[in-house]
Amino acid sequence: MAQAEGAEKSGSRAENREETERAILDAAEVVFAQSGFGGATMQAIADRARLPKANLHYYFASKEKLYRQVVERIFTIWLEAAASFDTEAEPEAALRRYIQRKMQVSREQRHGSKVWANEVMHGAPIIQDYLESALKSWTDSRIAVINRWIAEGRVRPLDPRWLLYMIWATTQHYADFAHQIETLNAGPLSDAQWAEATETVCGIILRGIGLEPADGLA
Amino acid sequence: MAQAEGAEKSGSRAENREETERAILDAAEVVFAQSGFGGATMQAIADRARLPKANLHYYFASKEKLYRQVVERIFTIWLEAAASFDTEAEPEAALRRYIQRKMQVSREQRHGSKVWANEVMHGAPIIQDYLESALKSWTDSRIAVINRWIAEGRVRPLDPRWLLYMIWATTQHYADFAHQIETLNAGPLSDAQWAEATETVCGIILRGIGLEPADGLA
DNA sequence: AACAGACCTGACCAACCAGTCAAGTTTAAA
DNA sequence: TTTAAACTTGACTGGTTGGTCAGGTCTGTT
Structure with a gap:
């Protein structure tokens, strides 16, 4: 016997x-999220994945390559969530769906979100090219859509960028600052609290840009 | 000659x-913000402060003690900004002033904000007690105020916590994700852009909670 | 001037960490 | 069954880092 996972078929x-x-990437994601790139050690990742450290280097040539893969995996999730901003839909539906999806990602991918935040906060040394290509073009397309809504008088005039940043910030906050939120809440948010927070965020933003949202309890 | 700063009187x-x-703390703040606690080295901090590394240890016993002081200094700034949420003022004025102040802090204390975000993101190992004491009581008092406004029918019913988180998230985003914002903006935000972003954030939030803000160009 | 204590710093060290390697074991195909 | 390649892993290494320290300099006081 020399299998990795305890119950590996x-x-x-x-x-x-x-x-x-995948086991290594999962472990790495948690450790990088907890300790940052500099603070994380290959040994800690190995321990978490229940593998000898040398094994990690068999699958990932270096700590930096492993980190890069973790970040790229997060970016994929980010892209999938971004796709839920449907440029064809009505303003209210499009934004509500996007916000809901991002809140869900914050809840389910807390560690990944933190790694992403860390990476950007430290100047995005690894994923600068993603920011300049995929993120930029996604953002530009959504700015155009929102500007169209504004031109049609459906949304109050504003620079769409500040709105997008606000959505990113608010939703990501629930992952990155989960510890602070849970300290103030004396424990993790319940399902009901997540739903309420999501609905409140949607409500404030939609009303804030001039829409009159119906209750979003689909 | 054996003075620290080149032009020290x-x-x-x-x-x-x-x-x-102060020079050491300033340097440490920047380096911790750029590299995180684990990634930062005493040598890098020393270089930035233009001091020999041994000198740092003369003033601060350990890396952790230095870090702690940096974080505590940030918390002071946070507290000062928090005080601008005037519990006596009208809802619109109180919130507008608080948001403006937090946006200003994000612009002027970018590095400090990042250190704070990092600390909380990594589980607040150093400042957990602050979260549980000062932050908790400040938050509780503001929640009470907002609930009073709601009871008076001046603000649309909602759980004030989600509103506060939204304000924290959005304003802090301009510091923590400055790199991303500047990548999309092809450069730092101008004075006018900061003003516009601030005004847009105020507008969305105030309208979002049921207020009809006058233009905040005081 | 003389002294004590604060301040400065180059050189050093023990601990730690990413990465390597050689000697294995397992797997699958021939 | 044989064989080669894929996989596993304990032991090791070279480089880095936080922290120390001895020997020096500066400053305020008596």
Whole structure:
């Protein structure tokens, strides 16, 4: 016996490899989120993945390459959430769906969100190119849509950028500052609290830009 | 010659000490913001403060003690900004002033804000007690005020916590994610852009909670 | 002037960490 | 069954880092 996970089934070569890589990435995500890139140690990641440290280097050549993969995996999730901003939909529906999705990501991908925040906060040394390409073009397209809504008189005049930043900030806050929120709340937010927070955020933003939202309890 | 700063005047003993300590704290704030606690090195801080590394240890016993002082200094600034939420003022004025002040802090204390965000993101190992005492009581008092406004029918019914988190998140975002914002903006925000962003944030939030703000160009 | 204590700093060290490697074991294909 | 490649891992290493310290300089006081 020399399997990685305690309860690892012996699948095919490729399956096992994939599984081990995912286990390492999962562990790395948590450790990087907790300690930052500089504070994280390969040993800590190895311990969390229940693998010898040398094994990590068999799958990922260096700490930086491992970190890069973690960040890229997060970016994929970010992109998927971004896609839920439907440029064809009505303003209210599009924004509400996008905010709800981002709140959900903050709840389910807390560690990933933190890694992303850390990376950007430290000047995005790894993912600068993503910011300049994928993020930029996504943002530009959404700015155009919101400007169209404004031109049509459906949304109060404003620079869409400040609105997007506000949505990013607010939703991401629930992941990045989860510890602070949970300290003030004396424990993790309940399902009901998450729903209420999401609804309140939607309500403030939609009303704030001049829409009259119906209750979003679909 | 053995002075710290290139252009240091020979003041009194106490003055010089204070000046050197501040120079170290300033340097440490920047380096901790850029690299996180784990990624920062005493050597990097020393270089930035233009002092030999051993000198840092003369003034601050350990890296952790230095970090602690940096964080405590930030918390003081946070408290000062928090005080601008005037519980006596009208809802619109109180919130507008508070948001404006927080936006200003984000602009002027970018590094400090990042250190704070980092600390909280990593579970607030150093300042947990502040969160539980000062932050908690400040928050409770403001929640009470907002609830009073709601009871008086001046603000749309909502849980004040989600509103406060939204304000914290949005304003802090301009410091923590400055790099992302500046990438999308192809450069730092101008004075006019800061003013516009601030006004837009105020507008969305105030309208979002049911107030009809007059233009805040005081 | 003489002294004590505050202040400064180059050189050093022990601990730690990313990354390597050689000697294995397991797997799958021939 | 044989064989080669994929995988595993304990032990090791070179470089870095937080922290120390001895020997010096400066400053205010008597």
